[in-house]
Amino acid sequence: xxxxxxxxxxxxxxxxxxxxxxxxxxxxxxxxxxxxxxxxxxxxxxxxxxxxxxxxxxxxxxxxxxxxxxxxxxxxxxxxxxxxxxxxxxxxxxxxxxxxxxxxxxxxxxxxxxxxxxxxxxxxxxxxxxxxxxxxxxxxxxxxxxxxxxxxxxxxxxxxxxxxxxxxxxxxxxxxxxxxxxxxxxxxxxxxxxxxxxxxxxxxxxxxxxxxxxxxxxxxxxxxxxxxxxxxxxxxxxxxxxxxxxxxxxxxxxxxxxxxxxxxxxxxxxxxxxxxxxxxxxxxxxxxxxxxxxxxxxx
Amino acid sequence: xxxxxxxxxxxxxxxxxxxxxxxxxxxxxxxxxxxxxxxxxxxxxxxxxxxxxxxxxxxxxxxxxxxxxxxxxxxxxxxxxxxxxxxxxxxxxxxxxxxxxxxxxxxxxxxxxxxxxxxxxxxxxxxxxxxxxxxxxxxxxxxxxxxxxxxxxxxxxxxxxxxxxxxxxxxxxxxxxxxxxxxxxxxxxxxxxxxxxxxxxxxxxxxxxxxxxxxxxxxxxxxxxxxxxxxxxxxxxxxxxxxxxxxxxxxxxxxxxxxxxxxxxxxxxxxxxxxxxxxxxxxxxxxxxxxxxxxxxxxxxxxxxxxxxxxxxxxxxxxxxxxxxxxxxxxxxxxxxxxxxxxxxxxxxxxxxxxxxxxxxxxxxxxxxxxxxxxxxxxxxxxxxxxxxxxxxxxxxxxxxxxxxxxxxxxxxxxxxxxxxxxxxxxxxxxxxxxxxxxxxxxxxxxxxxxxxxxxxxxxxxxxxxxxxxxxxxxxxxxxxxxxxxxxxxxxxxxxxxxxxxxxxxxxxxxxxxxxxxxxxxxxxxxxxxxxxxxxxxxxxxxxxxxxxxxxxxxxxxxxxxxxxxxxxxxxxxxxxxxxxxxxx
Numbered sequence: 042x043x044x045x046x047x048x049x050x051x052x053x054x055x056x057x058x059x060x061x062x063x064x065x066x067x068x069x070x071x072x073x074x075x076x077x078x079x080x081x082x083x084x085x086x087x088x089x090x091x092x093x094x095x096x097x098x099x100x101x102x103x104x105x106x107x108x109x110x111x112x113x114x115x116x117x118x119x120x121x122x123x124x125x126x127x128x129x130x131x132x133x134x135x136x137x138x139x140x141x142x143x144x145x146x147x148x149x150x151x152x153x154x155x156x157x158x159x160x161x162x163x164x165x166x167x168x169x170x171x172x173x174x175x176x177x178x179x180x181x182x183x184x185x186x187x188x189x190x191x192x193x194x195x196x197x198x199x200x201x202x203x204x205x206x207x208x209x210x211x212x213x214x215x216x217x218x219x220x221x222x223x224x225x226x227x228x229x230x231x232x233x234x235x236x237x238x239x240x241x242x243x244x245x246x247x248x249x250x251x252x253x254x255x256x257x258x259x260x261x262x263x264x265x266x267x268x269x270x271x272x273x274x275x276x277x278x279x280x281x282x283x284x285x286x287x288x289x290x291x292x293x294x295x296x297x298x299x300x301x302x303x304x305x306x307x308x309x310x311x312x313x314x315x316x317x318x319x320x321x322x323x324x325x326x327x328x329x330x331x332x333x334x335x336x337x338x339x340x
Numbered sequence: 341x342x343x344x345x346x347x348x349x350x351x352x353x354x355x356x357x358x359x360x361x362x363x364x365x366x367x368x369x370x371x372x373x374x375x376x377x378x379x380x381x382x383x384x385x386x387x388x389x390x391x392x393x394x395x396x397x398x399x400x401x402x403x404x405x406x407x408x409x410x411x412x413x414x415x416x417x418x419x420x421x422x423x424x425x426x427x428x429x430x431x432x433x434x435x436x437x438x439x440x441x442x443x444x445x446x447x448x449x450x451x452x453x454x455x456x457x458x459x460x461x462x463x464x465x466x467x468x469x470x471x472x473x474x475x476x477x478x479x480x481x482x483x484x485x486x487x488x489x490x491x492x493x494x495x496x497x498x499x500x501x502x503x504x505x506x507x508x509x510x511x512x513x514x515x516x517x518x519x520x521x522x523x524x525x526x527x528x529x530x531x532x533x534x535x536x537x538x539x540x541x542x543x544x545x546x547x548x549x550x551x552x553x554x555x556x557x558x559x560x561x562x563x564x565x566x567x568x569x570x571x572x573x574x575x576x577x578x579x580x581x582x583x584x585x586x587x588x589x590x591x592x593x594x595x596x597x598x599x600x601x602x603x604x605x606x607x608x609x610x611x612x613x614x615x616x617x618x619x620x621x622x623x624x625x626x627x628x629x630x631x632x633x634x635x636x637x638x639x640x641x642x643x644x645x646x647x648x649x650x651x652x653x654x655x656x657x658x659x660x661x662x663x664x665x666x667x668x669x670x671x672x673x674x675x676x677x678x679x680x681x682x683x684x685x686x687x688x689x690x691x692x693x694x695x696x697x698x699x700x701x702x703x704x705x706x707x708x709x710x711x712x713x714x715x716x717x718x719x720x721x722x723x724x725x726x727x728x729x730x731x732x733x734x735x736x737x738x739x740x741x742x743x744x745x746x747x748x749x750x751x752x753x754x755x756x757x758x759x760x761x762x763x764x765x766x767x768x769x770x771x772x773x774x775x776x777x778x779x780x781x782x783x784x785x786x787x788x789x790x791x792x793x794x795x796x797x798x799x800x801x802x803x804x805x806x807x808x809x810x811x812x813x814x815x816x817x818x819x820x821x822x823x824x825x826x827x828x829x830x831x832x833x834x835x836x837x838x839x840x841x842x843x844x845x846x847x848x849x850x851x852x853x854x855x856x857x858x859x860x861x862x863x864x865x866x867x868x869x870x871x872x873x874x875x876x877x878x879x880x881x882x883x884x885x886x887x888x889x890x891x892x893x894x895x896x897x898x899x900x901x902x903x904x905x906x907x908x909x910x911x912x913x914x915x916x917x918x919x920x921x922x923x924x925x
Contacts, residue, residue, distance in 0.1 A: 067776045074770070076779040080787070084796050140788065147784035156773040205757030233757065249814070253805030255797040260809050275815040285758035287750075292758050302748060316748055 056188040057265055058178065059093045060103040060171040061086060064196035065146065068109060068159035070228050071197050071251060078251060082227070085255040086195060087142055090116075091135040092263060103174060104142055106149060107167035107196070109160035114170075115145040162198040165207035168222070172214055179218075190220045191243070193262055194234060197227035202290075205233070212237040221266045225258065227251060232281045239280045242266065246275060287315070350438050352431055356418040357383060364417055366438050371407065373417065383415055393439055395432065403428040405435060444530060460490065466841065473842040479874045484867075528561060539651070542586040590647060597650050828898070832890075835883060836898065842879065843902060846872055850909055856916070869913045876906055 063086055071078045090102045104115040116138055128136050175190045182188055192215070201208070215222050215237070224234040226247040238245040243266070248257050264272055283292040286307040297306045302316040311320050350366035355373065362375040362382065371390070373383040385407060394406040403419045417435075421427035461468040467490060474480045516524040537544035543564065551560050771779075808815045828836075850872060853865040884899045 067773060067780060072780070073773070073776055076776055076783060079780060080783050081795065083787075088796055143784070143787040147781075147787055150777070150780050150784050153777065156777060159773070200757070202757040203755070206755040208757075246815075248805075249808065250801060250804060252801035253797060256802040256805035257809070260806065273811065273816075275809065285756075287753040290756065290758055304753070315750055315753070 054099075054186050056099045056101055056182075056186065057093070057097065058101045058103070058175060058188055058190040059090070060105060060174060060190070060192045061090060062105050062107055062164070062167045062171055062192060062194045062196075063115070064108075064162050064164065064194075064198055065106045065149070066109045066160070066162040066198060067153075067156060068162070069197040081251070082195070082254060083143070083146065085258060087139050088255055089258040089263070090142075091138055092259060094134060094138070096263075101178070102138065103171070104138075105167050105171055105174075106146060107162050107164055108149065108153065109156070109162060110154055111149070112163055112167045112170050113145065113149055114174075115142045117141070118145070161201050161203065162196065163204070164194065164196060164198065164201055165204035165211055168192060168194065168211045169207065172211060172218070172220065175220060176218070189265065189267065190218075191223060191266060192220060193223045193225065195225045195227065196231075196234075197229075199229060200231060200233060208233050208237065212240055215241050223262050225254075225262065227254070230278075235278065235280045236282060239277065244269070244274060245277060349442075350434065352419075352435055354419070354421050354431075356420050357415070361420075364435065366435060366442075371439070373415075385409065385415060387443055387445070390439075390443060393436065393443070395436060403432050405432050407439075441530075457486065469838055470842055470845055473838055473879060474846075474875070479871060479878050524565075526561065526565060540586070541651075542589045546586065591643075594643065594647055594650065832887065832898075839879060839883060839899075839902060843875065843905060846875055847905060847909060854912070854916075865913070865916070869909075872906060872909060880906075 063083075065079065067073070067076075086104070090104060094100050094102055103117065106113050106115050118141060171192050175192075179188060179190070212222070220241065221243045222234075222237045222241045223243040224231065224238050224245045226234070226245070230247055235245050237243070244261055246257060246261050248254060261274060281292070283294060284296070284305050285291060286293050286296055287304050288306055288308070291307070293305070293307045297309050298304070299306075299313040299316065299318060299320075301318045302313065304313060304315040312318070313320070347368050348365050349368065352364040352366075355362060355364040357373050357375075360375050360382075362373050365372045365374065370384055370386045372381045372385075374380070375382050389409050389411075390407055391410045392408045394408065396402055396404040396406075403425070404416055405419070406414055406416045408414050419428045419431045421431050461471060471485060475482055475485050516526050518524060537547070547560060551557055555563075807813055810816065846868065850865070850868040853861050853868060856862045856865050880899065880902060887898050
């Protein structure tokens with residue numbers, strides 16, 4: 042009985058923080074097909090966030106929008122609050138989330154610069170902002186209070202090759218801090234985000250029909266990471282961890298790595314094109330033992 | 341007795357066994373008793389079969405000696421010397437002491453064999469499980485198991501044996517017993533004596549000099565304990581005793597060891613200089629003459645600690661150099677300390693003793709910096725990295741410093757990942773991006789309108805999504821593998837694992853017989869084939885029947901792979917046998 046009381050106290054003083062990174066880039070494929078799809082996705086994400094708040098009174102929510110030109114916090118707002126009128130049949134906190142998110146996103150879309158060609162979404166930057174937000178909340182916690190944090194990325198963008206290093210920094214930082222990264226891919230399979238989900242023990246899901254997005258979110262991503270091992274969830278796909286060579290930017294299985302600057306190449310070259318190191322020629326293996334030779338080359 | 345090939349070490353007449361008079365013989369390998377007026381030996385026990393011996397307590401009218409065997413039987417001998425009680429006791433003590441010397445040799449051999457096997461099984465849980473699965477169920481005999489499957493462990497064990505050290509409390513374990521009339525009686529075993537000799541080599545030398553010429557064994561040990569040699573703190577003042585000069589000899593050995601030095605210049609603390617200030621700050625050279633505290637008790641205690649440490653280091657050095665050589669007290673007391681294995685080029689000069697001449701000392705001192713420099717060079721030298729840069733070489737140092745400047749070009753290649761295969765294509769878009777943005781803005785204006793019908797999700801889409809996320813859906817293809825592990829109970833998993841271990845061990849030996857190029861391999865192949873058949877009938881078929889009854893979903897698929905392994909081995913054996921018959925014909 043005392044153990045149950047201790048577990049109950051533990052649950053009461055524990056906070057679950059969910060940060061949703063929502064991709065609002067007009068260049069996404071499903072947005073260009075039908076702009077009404079973004080409205081539906083927004084409604085599903087808001088309903089999912091409110092469902093997370095409904096689970097426990099101590100739960101916290103944050104929504105970050107990611108576009109082609111900027112990253113903004115949709116909820117919560119730093120200073121001012123949205124004026125609320127009494128709405129019958131809806132809990133006031135949920136109404137606050139809905140109004141704040143919709144108002145902020147409408148303002149962002151109104152002031153966005155005009156596009157003439159598709160652009161990348163700044164997903165890595167948005168995830169970095171989410172990590173900073175979590176870190177600030179972690180520092181301001183009261184003594185004895187625990188917080189479990191996770192990031193959910195909802196995106197339909199393509200791979201972001203130019204943000205490779207930022208993505209890797211985000212993934213390893215999240216792993217170090219114990220933050221789980223979940224990804225809900227709306228259009229294509231994203232191998233980089235798969236790597237992030239894999240090393241942070243998150244769930245990667247590529248939805249097959251956009252109409253059922255809310256059902257996917259509630260079924261797969263609503264449970265907290267601490268209890269997912271008790272549920273039967275979709276098995277993770279096989280993750281492609283291959284590196285890309287520096288000369289052709291292609292994924293390689295076997296390559297050469299410079300021991301000085303760790304550049305990756307698909308073909309052998311006697312001189313490293315990054316640090317200009319001259320390598321020793323790989324001659325035939327000596328038949329008898331090792332012979333000490335004076336040489337100025339390294340590898 | 342002239343026809344017997346064994347030597348009679350002791351013959352004792354007037355000994356009774358089961359109400360019969362006779363003679364007791366203590367021989368090389370056995371103890372025997374022969375009744376009077378008979379030509380055959382009535383009782384005979386090998387020393388290997390004797391577990392222990394017992395004597396009747398003091399004060400009893402009967403003087404008896406009992407031999408306890410390993411199988412639980414006992415033989416009791418009654419000494420009935422007509423000259424009286426003292427003669428009876430003397431007769432029995434002679435037999436007892438002789439048996440006490442002889443029994444440990446045979447006992448160690450017998451116990452060692454079983455102890456080794458038991459230790460091997462305890463240290464290797466997998467081997468123990470294999471023993472349970474194969475030997476207890478009579479698939480293999482015990483001899484076959486130890487000769488074939490556990491041969492590697494036995495060989496590994498033999499190569500790793502090392503000398504047993506001396507327990508720090510061995511003198512405290514010698515507990516004297518009172519013999520009833522204000523006296524003390526010490527029971528010394530050969531192990532205790534060995535420890536005393538190892539700890540006090542001077543005592544060993546005294547024992548060699550005095551026993552048995554000048555005094556008997558008992559007299560020597562009586563004097564040893566009476567002298568309190570091992571209780572003293574090495575105060576040399578005292579009465580004249582054969583052990584008094586042992587302290588002096590130890591002091592001389594200690595001084596010789598101190599003069600000998602550590603031998604290795606990198607390990608010699610006396611050659612270290614610790615200057616706390618930088619050069620040029622007027623620091624005085626370190627004064628190594630530490631002020632003596634003057635307390636004689638402290639000095640003697642430190643001396644005792646140093647003497648003990650020197651003995652420990654000598655033991656380690658002797659074991660390293662010659663493991664089979666016994667510790668020789670004479671050489672240890674006067675000989676030089678063994679040189680370190682890391683001394684290069686100083687092996688010849690390492691033989692210098694305390695009596696080295698001045699010129700030899702100068703030569704050693706001159707060579708020490710070179711030796712240290714050589715060892716340091718070997719430490720920092722790697723074959724594939726070339727020669728290390730020395731500070732003395734100015735021109736080479738300047739040249740290499742220039743080439744070591746680290747310049748990176750094309751740094752942006754670190755920041756980019758693989759090139760994406762599919763760019764954003766515009767061909768299929770029904771409208772341009774500007775129109776998309778305009779429509780988004782128009783839609784957002786109606787987001788805050790309460791009157792507009794809001795659609796979260798329709799029922800059909802939700803049911804379809806649930807269908808995909810349920811077991812058997814398109815997103816749950818890997819689910820079947822997880823559930824298979826949950827269908828098998830834990831005891832079945834454990835037993836299946838043991839079956840795989842045992843079968844793999846047998847198959848390893850079976851397949852190692854191919855190709856059977858010799859008669860011995862053919863015999864082993866035949867034997868392994870029969871062993872596999874016995875394993876199948878004794879272990880695999882009962883498990884299969886049990887799985888058939890209790891695990892209805894899986895049935896025989898659990899042992900499908902095991903049966904496949906056995907079928908492969910059987911077909912290989914049949915093919916070989918058929919080919920052999922054809923060649924014979």
